[in-house]
Amino acid sequence: MGDALRAALTAAATAVASPAELRKAAAAIRDAIEPLTEEVRSPATLSPLDDMGRGIRMFNPVVGPGNGFALPLRFEPDGDGVLARATLGPVHEGPPTFVHGGVSALLMDQILGQGAIVTGRWGMTAELTLRYRRPVPLHTPLLLTSRMAGAAGRRTTVTGAITTEAEPEVVLVEAMGLFVSPSEAKTASYFGTVRTASGGETDGRLGHARQDVDAASPALAPGPAPAE
Numbered sequence: 001m002g003d004a005l006r007a008a009l010t011a012a013a014t015a016v017a018s019p020a021e022l023r024k025a026a027a028a029i030r031d032a033i034e035p036l037t038e039e040v041r042s043p044a045t046l047s048p049l050d051d052m053g054r055g056i057r058m059f060n061p062v063v064g065p066g067n068g069f070a071l072p073l074r075f076e077p078d079g080d081g082v083l084a085r086a087t088l089g090p091v092h093e094g095p096p097t098f099v100h101g102g103v104s105a106l107l108m109d110q111i112l113g114q115g116a117i118v119t120g121r122w123g124m125t126a127e128l129t130l131r132y133r134r135p136v137p138l139h140t141p142l143l144l145t146s147r148m149a150g151a152a153g154r155r156t157t158v159t160g161a162i163t164t165e166a167e168p169e170v171v172l173v174e175a176m177g178l179f180v181s182p183s184e185a186k187t188a189s190y191f192g193t194v195r196t197a198s199g200g201e202t203d204g205r206l207g208h209a210r211q212d213v214d215a216a217s218p219a220l221a222p223g224p225a226p227a228e
């Protein structure tokens, strides 16, 4: 379904079609999704395809395969950090032929967060700083990288960059993120009502689902909780 949605968004952004053809396609899309709107999950219930303990968020707008806006981005180990490869298209366009600056921020927020997670830390984004040095081209293989730069108490600082694959030494965007692991009180108030699809509790933190952690996946098991 995510692949079909991605194809639909790209077609909508690029089609050279008459208004009649567009109306016909729009009606077909509405007909197709109508049965899916009859029964929907509540906002605080995770999808049955989600697994917080293993870091699977099916409809995340950056890494979720089921989300039509997501590429989806996939992470690879990169020394003690992470990298992702991406080629963006018309759905992510800002200035003609270049990536929208907010999309660069969205992608960097996620990969910087992942740069904290691979070190066993976790936090919500408290600060996100980007320097847009050169425009990021569409239809061009890109490299996105991130690496933890420092940690103190509940705070984790991660830095990263966007370059092209062809010229990895030329930084197009540089980014810094501060991730703060929320206090127990904030965690309870933000995520206390969230439930898995089977009704289990989860406090929302990646790797901290209380019922759904797959003990057979030690590589994805929870890291140590940051000290207070």
Ligand SMILES: CCCCCCCCCCCC(=O)SCCNC(=O)CCNC(=O)[C@H](O)C(C)(C)COP(=O)(O)OP(=O)(O)OC[C@H]1O[C@@H](n2cnc3c(N)ncnc32)[C@H](O)[C@@H]1OP(=O)(O)O
Pocket (backbone or CB within 6 Å): 055, 056, 057, 063, 109, 110, 113, 114, 117, 123, 124, 125, 126, 127, 153, 154, 155, 178, 180, 181, 182, 183, 186, 206
């Ligand atoms: C495959 C799947 C992958 C999955 C990969 C997943 C990656 C996810 C990446 C995306 C993440 C998001 O988008 S998260 C969504 C966007 N972010 C948010 O909504 C966060 C909104 N902000 C908040 O709720 C709050 O401000 C918190 C939780 C960040 C902090 O609240 P708190 O818990 O009460 O913490 P608090 O006591 O205030 O601060 C703790 C310490 O951090 C410091 N601190 C707090 N905020 C800041 C700040 N902005 N700038 C500097 N320092 C700060 C404090 O000075 C303090 O330092 P000291 O006194 O200890 O020295």
